[in-house]
Amino acid sequence: MSATTTEPAHKATISSLYARNARSVVARGLKATKSTNWVIVLSGFFEPVFFLLAMGLGLGTFIGDVELPNGTSVSYAAFIAPALLAVSAMNGAVYDSTWNVFFKMHFGKLYDGMLATSLGPLDVAFGEITYALLRGGVYAIGFLTVMQVMGLNLAWTAALAIPAVLLVAFGFASVGMAVTSYMKTFQQMDWINFVMLPMFLFSATFYPITVYPGWIQGLIKALPLWHAVELVRGLTLGVLDGSMLTHVAYFVVMIGLGLAFTTVRLRALFLD
Amino acid sequence: MTAPVIAAHGLTKRFGDFTAVDGIDFEVPPGESFGLLGPNGAGKSTTMRMIGAVSQRTAGDLTVLGLDPDSHGPEIRSLLGVVPQEDNLDTELRVRDNLIVYGRYFGIPRSVCATRADELLGFAQLEEKRNAKVDDLSGGMKRRLTIARALINEPRILMLDEPTTGLDPQARHVLWDRLFRLKERGTTLVLTTHYMDEAEQLCDRLVVVDKGRIMAEGSPSALIRQYSTREVVELRFGSERNAEAATRMAGLVERIEVLPDRVLLYAEDGEAVLERVTDLGLHPTTSLVRRSSLEDVFLRLTGRSLIE
Numbered sequence: 001m002s003a004t005t006t007e008p009a010h011k012a013t014i015s016s017l018y019a020r021n022a023r024s025v026v027a028r029g030l031k032a033t034k035s036t037n038w039v040i041v042l043s044g045f046f047e048p049v050f051f052l053l054a055m056g057l058g059l060g061t062f063i064g065d066v067e068l069p070n071g072t073s074v075s076y077a078a079f080i081a082p083a084l085l086a087v088s089a090m091n092g093a094v095y096d097s098t099w100n101v102f103f104k105m106h107f108g109k110l111y112d113g114m115l116a117t118s119l120g121p122l123d124v125a126f127g128e129i130t131y132a133l134l135r136g137g138v139y140a141i142g143f144l145t146v147m148q149v150m151g152l153n154l155a156w157t158a159a160l161a162i163p164a165v166l167l168v169a170f171g172f173a174s175v176g177m178a179v180t181s182y183m184k185t186f187q188q189m190d191w192i193n194f195v196m197l198p199m200f201l202f203s204a205t206f207y208p209i210t211v212y213p214g215w216i217q218g219l220i221k222a223l224p225l226w227h228a229v230e231l232v233r234g235l236t237l238g239v240l241d242g243s244m245l246t247h248v249a250y251f252v253v254m255i256g257l258g259l260a261f262t263t264v265r266l267r268a269l270f271l272d
Numbered sequence: 273m274t275a276p277v278i279a280a281h282g283l284t285k286r287f288g289d290f291t292a293v294d295g296i297d298f299e300v301p302p303g304e305s306f307g308l309l310g311p312n313g314a315g316k317s318t319t320m321r322m323i324g325a326v327s328q329r330t331a332g333d334l335t336v337l338g339l340d341p342d343s344h345g346p347e348i349r350s351l352l353g354v355v356p357q358e359d360n361l362d363t364e365l366r367v368r369d370n371l372i373v374y375g376r377y378f379g380i381p382r383s384v385c386a387t388r389a390d391e392l393l394g395f396a397q398l399e400e401k402r403n404a405k406v407d408d409l410s411g412g413m414k415r416r417l418t419i420a421r422a423l424i425n426e427p428r429i430l431m432l433d434e435p436t437t438g439l440d441p442q443a444r445h446v447l448w449d450r451l452f453r454l455k456e457r458g459t460t461l462v463l464t465t466h467y468m469d470e471a472e473q474l475c476d477r478l479v480v481v482d483k484g485r486i487m488a489e490g491s492p493s494a495l496i497r498q499y500s501t502r503e504v505v506e507l508r509f510g511s512e513r514n515a516e517a518a519t520r521m522a523g524l525v526e527r528i529e530v531l532p533d534r535v536l537l538y539a540e541d542g543e544a545v546l547e548r549v550t551d552l553g554l555h556p557t558t559s560l561v562r563r564s565s566l567e568d569v570f571l572r573l574t575g576r577s578l579i580e
Contacts, residue, residue, distance in 0.1 A: 016345040024376040031373060032364035109360035115326055116354040117377035118346045225323070271345070272287075272327050 016271070017263060025114065025127020026134070029136035033135075041135065045142050048088040052146070056080050066208065070239055078152040082236040083205040085143050086159065086168060086228040091196070092200050093169035096132035097176030098192050102183055111270060119267035125259065129173045136169040139160065147236065147256070155238020162233055164248075168228040171251040174258025181265035199225045224254060277302050277429055278323060279462055282332035285318050285520050292318040292454065295332060302428075304462040307475035309566060311576070315484040317357060319579070320433050322461065338426055347503065350378055353422030357433040359414045361406045362401035367417060368402040375424040379404035384426065392420035396450065411566065412443030416450065423454075430454065432463040436470060448473050468566035480573055487573040492566055499572045500564040501527070503542035507556040509534045517554055522546055529571055538568070571580075 035193055056077030063071040104110040114124055140162050147153050176192075183189055203225040209217055220226050231247035235242055273464055274301040285293040291313040300306045308316045320329035322334060325341035325348040334341060336348045342538070362370050368389055375385030393399050396416040401409060409417065415435065422430060435451065436444040449473055455461055465471050473494045482488045488495055509517045511533060518530045521537065524545055529536040539545040542561030549556070571577060 014345075019346050021377065024373070026381070027376060028362070028365070028373045032362070035366055035369065036366065062361070095437050108363060109356075109358060110354065110362060112378055113360040113374070114361070116324060116349060116352075116356070117374065118350040118379060120346060136333055255470050270326065 015120075017120040017267065018126075019118045019120050020123070021119055022123045022130060025119070025124055026131045029128070029131035035076070037052045044088075044135070045139050047091075048084040048139075048143055049146055051084050052077065052081055052150075056084075056152075067160040068237070068239055069208075069210075072239075074154065074237060075152075075157075076155060076172065077150065078237065079233075081150075081152045081204055082233040083203075083229045084146075084159065085140060085165060085236075086144065087167045087200055087205060088139055090172050090200075090225055090228060091135045091164040091177050093132050093172040094176045094192065094196060096135065097129065097173040098183075099189065101177055101180045102189055103135065105180070105269075106184075111266075114213060115270045117159065121172055121270060122263055125174075125177060125262050127267060129170065132173045133166050133169050137166055140165040144236075149198035153236050155236070157234075157238050157240065158236040161232050161235045164231050167251045167255075168224075168231070169226060170255035171258065174255050174262060176258075177211065177264055178232075178258050178261035181269060199223055203229055205229055224250065227251065274302055276300055277337055278306075278333065278542070279335045279340045280319075280323075281336050281573075283319070283322065283329055283335075284324060284331040285315070285327065286330045291484055296479075296484070296486045297352075298486065300429075300460065300462060302460055303458050303472055305455050305463075305476045306463075307471045307478035308464040308481050309471045309570070310464075310468070310474075310481035311324075311466055311570075314481040316481055317433055319481075320431055320462070320464060324352055324354050324431055326348050332407045335536055339461065343382060349490055350425060352505070353419075353425065353427035353430040354431040355418050355422045355430070355435060359418055359567045361372065361414060361417060361421070365406070366402070367398060367404050367409070370406065370417060371421055371424050371503075372383070374421045376388075377480070380425060388426075392423055395453075396420040397446075402415065409445070412439050412446060415439065415443070415447055419447075419450065426460075429460045429462060432461065434464055436465075436467065464483070468570075471566055480568075480570060482570075482574045483574075488569065495566065495569045496564045498569075500568040501538040502540045502564060504562055504564050504568055505537040505539060505542045505545050505549070505573045506558075506560040506562065508533065509535065509554070509556050517556070520554065521549060522553060524552075531577065534570075538564070 060076035063076045065077055066079040067073050111124055115121065144153065144158065144161060179192070203220055203223060209220060209226070212220065227247040227250045231244060234244055278300040279524070281297050282295045284291070284295050285294060296319070310316050310318060318327065322329050322341065323336055325336070325345040328342060337351055339348050341348050345533055362373065365373055371389035371392055372385045376382065381409060393402055396419065398413060398420070400412065406414065406417070426431065436447055438449065451461065455474070455491055461472060475492060477489070477491050481491045488499065490498065507517070514535050515530055517536050518528050521528065523536045523569065525539045527538040546561060567577070
């Protein structure tokens with residue numbers, strides 16, 4: 001974009017970006033889920049459950065207990081279950097905000113249609129993210145129920161894992177949408193998986209971060225999934241300290257940056 | 273005279289160094305069916321997007337229903353119905369839900385959307401498809417559904433970008449009939465097309481656009497009268513001999529156009545000209561006398577054919 005000084009800059013106000021009608025976008029998502037892809041949505045619930053069964057119970061019998069930094073020991077299943085919950089929140093939010101959005105943007109032309117109505121880009125972004133969070137919330141409740149049945153929730157604070165997971169999902173969804181707005185081809189989309197998989201494997205998901213040398217620990221701690229895992233794990237195991245607030249703050253900042261970025265990008269893409 | 277529903281003065285859109293719309297002026301009075309005719313890439317769709325408040329102008333003035341799209345985008349969009357060039361129906365929703373959900377985007381109450389959706393399904397002749405999947409509809413049905421969807425907010429202006437491109441002749445006629453009914457009800461239509469017959473069927477008045485500029489303006493018949501003759505003789509001699517034949521026929525009519533595949537002779541009385549061609553000893557492989565169309569107007573104005 002080149003701007004010349006001789007022409008007046010046509011500046012858009014917030015009212016041209018947001019019509020306070022994100023709920024119609026959420027309603028659309030629910031209706032679409034109901035009429036076409038509820039089976040796919042349902043399948044998302046089982047993925048972390050399968051992981052928990054295979055690794056927590058299966059592999060866990062070989063591993064035994066894990067010692068926490070505060071000296072207490074917990075079963076391997078109780079150690080990885082909250083991490084799997086955090087991972088599923090991340091995967092769900094990232095899938096919804098990247099692949100789903102990518103498809104709607106480039107093939108379904110869904111957003112072109114939406115933005116020809118009174119809706120602004122912010123309505124679309126909020127609506128799509130809220131829908132993703134609703135879905136993530138349902139998964140989280142389901143998975144926490146499984147954990148409860150299996151006796152893996154060791155403290156009452158486990159209930160707080162639900163809002164924590166929504167916060168995590170919000171962070172990933174808002175950044176995911178911003179990143180997707182730059183993607184033009186399927187090949188570029190594959191890079192998302194390239195980032196996600198190592199983050200999933202190495203973010204203290206399956207063993208304590210203390211196994212790493214100091215500099216790798218620093219690297220891991222810069223990534224969002226580590227904060228998510230630590231936050232959720234602290235809540236379900238009842239190991240709380242001041243670092244919880246750091247994790248929350250990390251995601252609040254991530255949400256803010258992601259949303260600002262997404263709005264700018266959607267504006268550039270659809271209201272040129 | 274009533275105030276125009278759309279007024280553009282010096283309307284310009286640049287993308288970097290490329291000027292897509294180059295200072296065009298036009299006004300559309302309420303109830304008129306107004307067309308933008310031109311080849312692909314002429315700047316028609318860009319103009320439509322600026323009127324639809326989804327693209328900001330680089331320079332010039334534009335008001336839509338008395339409002340400036342830069343500052344009143346959402347208000348303007350709530351008063352327009354938009355039928356884009358490419359169908360962007362929601363394939364994850366059923367036919368009727370497409371209408372209702374779209375109405376909800378405008379903040380229209382659900383019950384009102386439902387009532388209107390049923391009316392519009394009737395108008396679009398899609399009652400039997402109300403619960404069908406969008407992907408199972410034919411091309412013509414999808415277009416009619418897109419038009420029905422654009423009417424869910426009872427728009428003051430209906431904008432149609434290439435409404436019948438890609439449809440078979442029968443589906444086009446069904447669509448024209450529906451649009452004609454809207455026109456009779458007093459809906460203001462703004463449409464772009466690169467089909468002359470479509471412009472002649474639907475437009476009260478049109479502008480011929482080429483390379484971002486307006487070349488001419490008027491009703492279809494007035495444009496034909498002004499820029500062409502009553503009749504046209506189309507002759508084919510075979511691609512190698514067209515030019516040579518044209519030189520020999522030079523004196524017969526005021527204007528001859530030599531196209532790659534045929535020669536066009538512009539005349540008031542086509543049959544008489546055709547006789548004189550035969551008198552010259554020329555024997556075209558095919559010959560046709562027809563009425564002048566907007567295609568001829570475009571050729572005259574730009575030296576190029578509308579569909580290349």
